[in-house]
Amino acid sequence: MALDSKIPSGPLADKWDSHKFASKLVNPANRRKHTVIIVGTGLAGASAASSLGELGYNVLSFCIQDSPRRAHSIAAQGGINAAKNYQNDGDSVYRLFYDTIKGGDYRAREANVYRLAQSSVNIIDQCVAQGVPFAREYGGHLDNRSFGGAQVSRTFYARGQTGQQLLLGAYQSMQRQVAKGSVKQFAQREMLDLVLINGQARGIIVRNLVTGQMERYVADAVCLATGGYGTVYYLSTNAVGSNVTAAWRAHKRGAYFANPCFTQIHPTCIPVSGEHQSKLTLMSESLRNDGRVWVPKNNGDKRNPADIPESERDYYLERKYPSFGNLVPRDVASRNAKQVCDDGRGVGESGLAVYLDFKDAIQRLGHDVVAGRYGNLFEMYEKIAGEDPYKSPMRMYPAIHYTMGGLWVDYNLMSNVQGLHVLGEANFSDHGANRLGASALMQGLADGYFVIPYTLAHYIAGTKVEKVTTDHDAFKEAEDNVQQRINKLLAVKGSKTPRALHRELGQIMWDNVGMARTDASLKDALVKIPKLREEFWHNVSVPGDQNSLSKNLEYAGRVADYLEFAELLALDALTRTESCGGHFREESQTPDGEAQRDDDNFTHVSAWEFQGVGQKPNLHKEPLVFEEVHPSQRSYK
Amino acid sequence: MRIHLTVWRQAGPNVGGAFHAYTAENVSPDMSFLEMLDVVNEQLIKKGEEPIAFDSDCREGICGTCGFMISGIPHGSQPHTTVCQLHMRKFNDGDSFTLEPWRAKAFPVLKDLVVDRSAFDRIIQAGGYTSVNTGGAKDANNILIGKDIADAAMDSAECIGCGACVAACKNASAALFTSAKITHLSLLPQGQVERTTRVLNMVERMDTEGFGSCSNEGECEAVCPKGISLKNIATMNKEFWKAVLQS
Numbered sequence: 001m002a003l004d005s006k007i008p009s010g011p012l013a014d015k016w017d018s019h020k021f022a023s024k025l026v027n028p029a030n031r032r033k034h035t036v037i038i039v040g041t042g043l044a045g046a047s048a049a050s051s052l053g054e055l056g057y058n059v060l061s062f063c064i065q066d067s068p069r070r071a072h073s074i075a076a077q078g079g080i081n082a083a084k085n086y087q088n089d090g091d092s093v094y095r096l097f098y099d100t101i102k103g104g105d106y107r108a109r110e111a112n113v114y115r116l117a118q119s120s121v122n123i124i125d126q127c128v129a130q131g132v133p134f135a136r137e138y139g140g141h142l143d144n145r146s147f148g149g150a151q152v153s154r155t156f157y158a159r160g161q162t163g164q165q166l167l168l169g170a171y172q173s174m175q176r177q178v179a180k181g182s183v184k185q186f187a188q189r190e191m192l193d194l195v196l197i198n199g200q201a202r203g204i205i206v207r208n209l210v211t212g213q214m215e216r217y218v219a220d221a222v223c224l225a226t227g228g229y230g231t232v233y234y235l236s237t238n239a240v241g242s243n244v245t246a247a248w249r250a251h252k253r254g255a256y257f258a259n260p261c262f263t264q265i266h267p268t269c270i271p272v273s274g275e276h277q278s279k280l281t282l283m284s285e286s287l288r289n290d291g292r293v294w295v296p297k298n299n300g301d302k303r304n305p306a307d308i309p310e311s312e313r314d315y316y317l318e319r320k321y322p323s324f325g326n327l328v329p330r331d332v333a334s335r336n337a338k339q340v341c342d343d344g345r346g347v348g349e350s351g352l353a354v355y356l357d358f359k360d361a362i363q364r365l366g367h368d369v370v371a372g373r374y375g376n377l378f379e380m381y382e383k384i385a386g387e388d389p390y391k392s393p394m395r396m397y398p399a400i401h402y403t404m405g406g407l408w409v410d411y412n413l414m415s416n417v418q419g420l421h422v423l424g425e426a427n428f429s430d431h432g433a434n435r436l437g438a439s440a441l442m443q444g445l446a447d448g449y450f451v452i453p454y455t456l457a458h459y460i461a462g463t464k465v466e467k468v469t470t471d472h473d474a475f476k477e478a479e480d481n482v483q484q485r486i487n488k489l490l491a492v493k494g495s496k497t498p499r500a501l502h503r504e505l506g507q508i509m510w511d512n513v514g515m516a517r518t519d520a521s522l523k524d525a526l527v528k529i530p531k532l533r534e535e536f537w538h539n540v541s542v543p544g545d546q547n548s549l550s551k552n553l554e555y556a557g558r559v560a561d562y563l564e565f566a567e568l569l570a571l572d573a574l575t576r577t578e579s580c581g582g583h584f585r586e587e588s589q590t591p592d593g594e595a596q597r598d599d600d601n602f603t604h605v606s607a608w609e610f611q612g613v614g615q616k617p618n619l620h621k622e623p624l625v626f627e628e629v630h631p632s633q634r635s636y637k
Numbered sequence: 638m639r640i641h642l643t644v645w646r647q648a649g650p651n652v653g654g655a656f657h658a659y660t661a662e663n664v665s666p667d668m669s670f671l672e673m674l675d676v677v678n679e680q681l682i683k684k685g686e687e688p689i690a691f692d693s694d695c696r697e698g699i700c701g702t703c704g705f706m707i708s709g710i711p712h713g714s715q716p717h718t719t720v721c722q723l724h725m726r727k728f729n730d731g732d733s734f735t736l737e738p739w740r741a742k743a744f745p746v747l748k749d750l751v752v753d754r755s756a757f758d759r760i761i762q763a764g765g766y767t768s769v770n771t772g773g774a775k776d777a778n779n780i781l782i783g784k785d786i787a788d789a790a791m792d793s794a795e796c797i798g799c800g801a802c803v804a805a806c807k808n809a810s811a812a813l814f815t816s817a818k819i820t821h822l823s824l825l826p827q828g829q830v831e832r833t834t835r836v837l838n839m840v841e842r843m844d845t846e847g848f849g850s851c852s853n854e855g856e857c858e859a860v861c862p863k864g865i866s867l868k869n870i871a872t873m874n875k876e877f878w879k880a881v882l883q884s
Contacts (some may be wrong), residue, residue, distance in 0.1 A: 051771040066692065067758050069798055070700045086778060122774070129774035131767050131827040133791040140781030158791060164699055165794060172766035179762040187755065210650075210747055239694040273667040278675055279696045380697070383722050386667075449771045497682045499675065544687040548649055549748040552678075552688050 003256075003607055003622040006410040007111040012628050013094075016115040019411070020454050024461035031056035032182075034460050035219040037204055039191045039246055041068030043163070043441055044424025045225030046170035047448025053177030055453055060217055061174065062189045062206060064241060064554075069171045072227055072239040073444060076163025077284035077377070079147055079155035080127075080441040082120040087144050091152040093117045098629060099150060100439060103329055104404070104432020105581035105597060106631035107262070107605075109624065111411060112429045116439075119446035124156055126449055130169040134158050148285050148330065148437020155438045160284055160376045166441055170448070189215065190554060191246040192485075193478040194222065194253045194420065197468055201250075201420035205478045207486075209554060212547040214479050216470035220460055221419040223452065224250060225444075228403035228425040230263070232562045232569060233514070234506020236400035237269060237282040243558040244565050247407055247426050255415040256607035256620060258408035258428035260565070261573035264435055264582045265515050266401030267333035270384050270394075271353040275503075280399040281384055283356075283377055285437050288326045288333070290361035290370065291394070293317050295354050299344040305355055305393050316340055324636040331434045331582045331595070332636060334398035338515045339593070341397075348395045357393035398515060402440060404431040404582065405572070408607040408622075412455035413447060416607075419463070421456060423447040428605065433581025486546050489556050494539030498556040501536050505559070505566060508532065513570050518586045522574040526567060530614055533563040564613050571608075575619065578602045590633070599631055638664040638725060640673060641733040644689055646749055654746070656735070659689075666726035670713065671696065671703060673725055689736075690749035698722040698862060701797030704804070705750040706737040711801035711860045719799065719862045739800050741809035743847040754800050756846040757814060763842035764835035765818040767827050786824055793821040795863045802857035802865075808849030813857040815843045816873030817865050823876055833880040840877055 008019040026034065034057050038049045041063040049061040065071060083096040096117040101108060124142070128134065134156050135143040147155035158165040177183035188209040195203035195218075203218040229244035230236035251257045268283045294315045296308055316336060318325045328336075337354050340346065347353050362370050367390065371378070378389045385395065406428040413421050413429075424444040431439065512525035542556045578598035579588040588596045605622040640661040647654025661677050668676070671693050678688035693703035698719040705720065707713035712720045715727055736750060744752040782790075794817070802813035819836050822828030828835070851870055858867040 047771075054770040065694060065700075065702060066754060067798065069758075069761075070694055070702050072695060072700070074700050075695045075697060084777070122772075124777045125774035126769075126771060128777040128780055129767065129769045129827060131790075131822050131825050133787050133794050133821065133825070134777075135791075136782050136784045136787040138784050140783050141778050158794075161699065161795065164797075165791075168794065172761060173769075173771075175758060175762045176766045176768060178758075185758070187758075210753075239700065240696055241694045274665050276665055276668045276672045276676060278669075278672050281697045379717075380722070383698075383718065383724065384669075386724070386726055453771065493685070495683060497679050499679060541682050541685065543682055543685050549690055549751060550687075551690055552682060 003408065003416065003620050004410060005109065005622055006412060007109065008411065012110060012114050015111050016118060023454050023458035026457045026461045028056055032058055034058065035060060036221050036223065036456065037217055037219040038062070038223045038225060039204065040071065040225035040227060040426070041171070041174070042071035042073035042225060042227055042424060043167055043170055043444030044448045045071065046167065046174045047445050048223055048225060048423055048452045049183050050170060050173035050177050051449050051453045052456065053174070053180070053182035056182065059177070059183040060186065060219060061183055062186045062191060064188065064190045064209065066188055068174060068185060068187065069168060071167060072242050073167045073441070074164045075239065076441055077160045077282065078286045079145065079157035079162045079438040080123065080166060081147070081154050081438040082124045082156060082442065083117055083154060084121055084124060086142060087153045089152045091154050095152065096120060096154065100430070100436060101432070101629050102634060103436040104434055105595065105634060106432065106603070106626065107259070107580055107624065108430055108432030110626060110628055115451065116430050116443055116446050119450040120442050122450055123442060123445045127166055127169050130173060132158065132165045132169045145286065146289065146327070148327070150436065163441060166445065170445070192249060192482040194250045195474050195478045196253055196417065197472060197474045198466060200418040200465060202465065202468065203470065203475060205475070205482050207482070210549050212550065214482060216475045216479060218468060218470050220465050221421065221456060223421040223423055224407065224426050225423040225448070226426045228406065229565060230400045230403050232505070232566050233400040233509045234503050235272065235277060235280050237266060237280050240279055243561070245558050245561045248561045248565050250407060250417070250420060252610050253417065254610070255417045255420055256408040256609055257405070257568060258605050258607045259405035259572065260569040260608070261576055261583050262404035262433045262581065263400060264330060264402040264404060265334040265398040267330055267337055267398050268356060268396045269399035270381065271348055271350065271397040281380065282399070282401060283381060283394065283396065285330065287356060287374060287377060290365070290373065291326065291356040291358050292360060293326050293354055293356055295340045295345040295347060305347070314345070321636045328636045329434060329436065334515060335584060337398050353395035353397045355393035356396045358389060359393070362390065402435055404428065404433060404435055408605065412458065413451055414455070414459060419459065421452060423452060433583055485557070486553070489540065489542050489553065489560065490546060492537060492540050492542070494541050496539045497541055498552060498559045501532065501540060502559045502562070505529070505532055505562060509566060513573055516584050516586050517573050519574065522570050525570040526574065529563065529567045529570060536560060536563055568608055568617060572606055576602055576606065597631070603631070638666065638728070638730040640664050640728070642677065643733070643735040644749070645737045646689070647746055648748065650745055650747055664725050666724070668725045669696070669721055670707070670723040670725065671721045690751050692751050693721055696721040699797060701799040704739065704799045704801055706739070706804060708735050711739070711804040712862055717862055717864050739804035741803045741848070743809065743811070744800060744803060752800070756848070757798050757800065757811070759846060760811065760815055760839055760842050761818065764831065764838040767822065768831060780826055782825060790821050790824040793817045793824070793865065793869055796865050797863055799862065801860045801862060803848065805856040805860040806849065807854065807856070808852060810851045811843050811846070811848035812851035812870045812873065813861065813865055815839050816869035819876055820869045820872045823872065832876070833883055836873065836876040836880045837884065
């Protein structure tokens, strides 16, 4: 199948407006006759559910958590970008667009990114109207900060809990629709299969995580807003329940998976302390606004940081990137941290950490100002690491944080499967090979509040769907498929826990498909992953039955899917022999160690078509056309 | 470290439960309390036994998913800390703990330490929002909000909805949770239009869900991982009586 991105013609700045006008509409009186399934209730899912509910569609909303308010968007700390130019510092829609395209290392679609930048200004208005308590100046205006490699202050924030406040705003709007009856909420349901009828996405099979029963739901269209796949690395900053299952099951039903090797490693996370560790905690990169990153100049210098004089410290980001300093984008900061640690200059017990030091900031600004900006983050660090950042520098190391890859979608956010729409982190389209800080919240809400209400209407108005019920054979086939897999999991009765197997997978992925990837490491991963998958299906232990709440059974199913998906991620990384953004192939670097793109061969989206577990998937390429921005070597010097 | 646990095990919503004893061996001081339970569960799974069911997700104290009683105190004895952020370095080798689910009529036990908190969603559905549809909002800077007001609203809005306040209260009252949302929205200009109906409807819903009344013990504030202040309840009461008089 040829991939049609459906990017509208015309000048970049007019594409979205003209596309909206050209899109078909659904008569308000008819909307309630159309049912839409939305899986996931993070920023993308909750904002889509509330917006579509307000418009009058019959919305069915599903989440695995016990309440939609707990979706993982809630953990985002730093902020949300918007091209408001409230600070009069030269920001504009075009500049946000340009920064995002460049930050993504020229591997995102121009048209999508421009629309994202345009929508950003409406998001802030919408969220403020909902009562989101963004930080304010004394005069009552909204406060902004500069964030993650931007040279303008365009980031809106609510203390260190921006994701929480934006999600609660969307959740509350959604609850209002639940009360009105336009949104029906199904918490603690896990989507385990997609149902296709006549080639159209028409429903889902979910497992009720409390009763263990299978349930079938039918609709005119299905939206997945199920987040990213960072937990394929076992340790990541994602919630422990985050998983690829819904997206992967849709992939197995025909939806293409795009650019899975584009993963983001966040530079400032609390380092690993031992094997027991279940997740890594991110410390907002807003800390880099005032904190200075350094390591000792000399290898193996194990002195207490306070005893290392200025002259023997290497503030390596300030040294190498004088114009961006500590604020270089995430991929650059992460890679540099790895390099200094590989050089033997890492700090802490493991030697896998760098210092993030606030001593100068406290001297310059005073304890209270620093506490006002970062107090809750310092508290969090102290709880986890047991050290006081006001007194000694934080230790930080990169960790998997976000995944830019995801299910392939066109400009309408529809996958190659008719009727299957994919929103937020679950799709691939806006961040290219690297996401800029404070852009994930922006994308999730843009997709849900301002894109899908138009593009879904166009799909519904322009598509004939057969009238079916959940008694249709396709539902039975899908449910049987899910049931068989669960039976298989329960029947193994082996001796390894899903967690132990997941941890092994994570180690393979981090060592071979992590911050630096080589031909040899990726080929090694492609040997090890199928072996581990084989072991899983012979040796996993899932005690208990399926007819009640069983976290271990849920988890086992997700790990099983990761053992299939991981192979695709590694294969994509092997196939893309260039470095770009978060995807760093050691064979492809500039003389001074920066990522070296290969535009002649890789200015495209790699969209993979499933061919069976363990079978080589088919690769489809969507060429990326840059009409507006000329791809250049990124430089933050 | 070695830790002794007495854990409430209950197979499902409508069956009885009982306490069972477990010992966690080789506990590292760097573990969180939940990671210690992960290790206990790993051992149970290896023996072919059902692991202890407990809820958790973000494991950084913001999603509000985790929570149970540790020796009678919701989230344990460290102030302003969810159980996922409680680290074993705060305890000693040989310590014993009793783990129980939140106990409240409005939070029925689903399994072991997991309870059904959907009553909180229904309280929000009763009015915990501003009625604004997507699209057409005016420019954000056209609504001026003083920094002190915005900060106070944020103090209330920080609630993570974990339910510890209900579990700590002898009346199983949801007053702190409900009042935090009412206070957040009543402080802001955006929340004014529905101020009266909001408080009446949310308080009514809180009662019909089976939560008890507030008798000002302050246990909720003491255990709240986000430090939500008791003042929110005073605000809610003031808002409520004002609304009653107005309507």
